[in-house]
Amino acid sequence: MNRRIVITGIGWVTPLGTGIDPVWKRLLAGESGVAPTTIFDATTFPTQFSAEVKDFELKDFLNEHYDDYKHCARNAGFALAAAEMAWTNAGLNGSTGVDPEMVGVYLGGGEGPIDFDNFVAAALAGWDTERRELDSVRWAEAALERLSAVVELEQDPNCAAGHIACRFNARGPNFDTLTACAASTQAIGEAMCMIRRGDADAMITGGTHSMIHPLGVTGFNRLTTLSTRNDSCLTASRPFDRTRDGFVIGEGAGILILEEIENARRRGAPLLAEVAGYGSTADAFRVTDMHESGRGAIAAMSAALEDAGVQPADVDYISAHGTGTEENDKTETLAIRTLFGDHARTVPISSIKSMMGHLIAGAGAVELITCLLAIRDQIAPPTSNYANPDPNCDLNYVPNQASPCAIRIALSNSFGFGGQNDTLVVRAVE
Numbered sequence: 001m002n003r004r005i006v007i008t009g010i011g012w013v014t015p016l017g018t019g020i021d022p023v024w025k026r027l028l029a030g031e032s033g034v035a036p037t038t039i040f041d042a043t044t045f046p047t048q049f050s051a052e053v054k055d056f057e058l059k060d061f062l063n064e065h066y067d068d069y070k071h072c073a074r075n076a077g078f079a080l081a082a083a084e085m086a087w088t089n090a091g092l093n094g095s096t097g098v099d100p101e102m103v104g105v106y107l108g109g110g111e112g113p114i115d116f117d118n119f120v121a122a123a124l125a126g127w128d129t130e131r132r133e134l135d136s137v138r139w140a141e142a143a144l145e146r147l148s149a150v151v152e153l154e155q156d157p158n159c160a161a162g163h164i165a166c167r168f169n170a171r172g173p174n175f176d177t178l179t180a181c182a183a184s185t186q187a188i189g190e191a192m193c194m195i196r197r198g199d200a201d202a203m204i205t206g207g208t209h210s211m212i213h214p215l216g217v218t219g220f221n222r223l224t225t226l227s228t229r230n231d232s233c234l235t236a237s238r239p240f241d242r243t244r245d246g247f248v249i250g251e252g253a254g255i256l257i258l259e260e261i262e263n264a265r266r267r268g269a270p271l272l273a274e275v276a277g278y279g280s281t282a283d284a285f286r287v288t289d290m291h292e293s294g295r296g297a298i299a300a301m302s303a304a305l306e307d308a309g310v311q312p313a314d315v316d317y318i319s320a321h322g323t324g325t326e327e328n329d330k331t332e333t334l335a336i337r338t339l340f341g342d343h344a345r346t347v348p349i350s351s352i353k354s355m356m357g358h359l360i361a362g363a364g365a366v367e368l369i370t371c372l373l374a375i376r377d378q379i380a381p382p383t384s385n386y387a388n389p390d391p392n393c394d395l396n397y398v399p400n401q402a403s404p405c406a407i408r409i410a411l412s413n414s415f416g417f418g419g420q421n422d423t424l425v426v427r428a429v430e
Contacts, residue, residue: 005192006429008269009092009257010369011085013078015051015250015357018085024373028402030384032234032355034248039212047226049233050212051250051357053078061085062167069163073112073154076163078253078362079208083164086204090257090269092168097267098259104172104200105161106191108183108207110361112155114215118146160208164255172200178361180416181321183207184254185364185424189278191258201263206365208253220249223288225325235385237358239322239351240329240397242390247323250357254365261429271429273372276409277308283419289327290415294335300421301339301411308425310409312340315347315425317380317405319367319412320397322351323358328415330392337395348380348405350398355384364414368424371410375428379404 010020015033017023033051042048059066061081069080087093126139153159158176165174173194179186184207191203211217220226227246229236237248264271281303283289283296290296305312321332337344352370359366374380379402386399409427416422 003196004261005195005258005275006261006264007256007272007275007372008259008264009086009090010255010272010372011082011089012252012254012366012369013053013056013082014252014366015053016355018081027352027355027370027381028379030355030382030400032384033250034233034236034357036233037212040214042217045217046221046228047217048230049236049248051248052212053252065167069167071150071154072163073159075110075112075208075210076154076160078210078251079107079109079160079255080163080167082206082253082255083168083204086255086257087168091267092257098202098263100169100171102172102201103168103170104174104191104194104203105165105170106173106175106187106194106203106205107161108178108185108187108361108364109157109160109176110178110183110209110211111157112159113210113213114155115147115151122146164204168204170204179420180418181358181360181363182414182416182420182422183361183364185368185412185414185422186280186420188256188275188365188368189280189422189424192275192278195258195260202257202259204255205258206253206255207362209359209361210251211360212249212251217249227324237324237354238385239320239324239354239383240333240390240393241386242388244324244326244329246325247353248357250359252359252366253362254369256365256369273375273426274429275424276427277304277306277310277425279303279307279423281421283421285419287419288417290331292331294331294338296419296421297332297335297413297415298339300423301335301413304411304423304425308427310425313343315409315411316407317371317374317410318347318349319371319410320349320351321413321415322353322383324353332413332415333393333395344395346396348398348403349395350381350383352381364412364422368412368426371412371426375407375410375426378407380407
């Protein structure tokens with residue numbers, strides 16, 4: 001069965017806001033969502049800034065349903081709000097045009113925020129100063145008193161997918177994948193495959209994550225993957241620039257409604273774009289490094305193009321993973337150059353992480369939404385903060401200013417720790 005899959009609804013919660021068009025306008029203008037961190041006191045950390053979601057209230061999106069989900073963790077709240085937008089955008093509110101048994105959920109959902117303060121307090125209460133070790137009995141007693149069962153449950157990565165299923169009565173397949181920074185791109189690709197083979201007629205898919213907490217930032221600092229430009233945080237995320245020194249951690253969610261095209265047409269749904277191709281590979285190399293030849297990225301892009309039935313020269317825009325790390329940017333550039341040949345020199349390539357930060361598991365979904373908007377408005381968003389050319393990164397990165405251009409087919413890359421490579425191809429509906 002080879003059913004055509006279209007996107008009929010989109011929604012996002014981002015460091016630049018929540019409305020589709022207002023955020024898109026800010027992206028095209030090159031505005032930044034990066035600022036000093038306020039979620040926790042980061043003044044003693046090597047990186048003291050991030051791309052936080054600001055002024056977000058879940059009740060503004062769920063209205064009368066808010067009481068059912070007010071206990072949600074931050075990441076799940078982002079996903080619910082984005083899903084509410086996408087569901088409405090797809091014209092599904094009050095719809096009888098879809099069978100609940102044939103509506104599924106597939107998220108690239110990261111873990112929820114950790115109750116860090118109470119966790120530390122419990123650990124300190126259980127510390128035996130004389131023996132200089134943790135007394136497990138005292139720790140358990142303190143933890144039972146301080147830690148919340150609901151908060152602990154909300155840390156599970158699948159909670160957001162479960163909440164979405166409940167909210168929209170999606171009684172079909174329900175999955176969550178956490179393949180690091182490639183998670184939501186993989187989720188969208190796998191959701192497309194599920195509709196293709198008839199397991200569902202519609203899927204609520206995308207991703208969400210919030211790792212702006214002490215353990216998350218500490219981990220990435222220890223890996224030396226975060227920028228430490230504390231004196232210039234607005235320009236810290238600089239993908240493909242020679243002076244790049246790491247990514248800026250962000251948070252947020254992107255949700256898309258995927259449907260079989262004939263079912264979508266029957267109910268008069270908006271056809272925003274077609275998800276035409278998907279490729280997924282592993283580098284089978286190091287946990288945090290892409291193979292120096294770009295073999296995994298090349299294979300994922302090749303598979304997605306083949307699945308879509310298009311050639312590299314047919315691609316009009318590439319949404320790069322483009323993290324702003326030394327390793328990713330040069331290897332992704334090499335992979336594009338190798339696969340696309342002469343076309344690599346002219347095809348517009350940009351990384352919105354320069355403005356949005358890196359939303360980790362949520363990044364790919366948000367970036368795919370920008371591909372849809374680029375097709376809709378025939379314009380490529382910029383890569384901001386690009387000022388110093390790197391001989392290893394020598395392609396057209398749409399530096400600093402959006403570029404009007406004819407876009408019918410777009411390709412979106414996501415590469416995750418562990419060697420995960422995922423690529424999607426979307427095109428205008430014909």
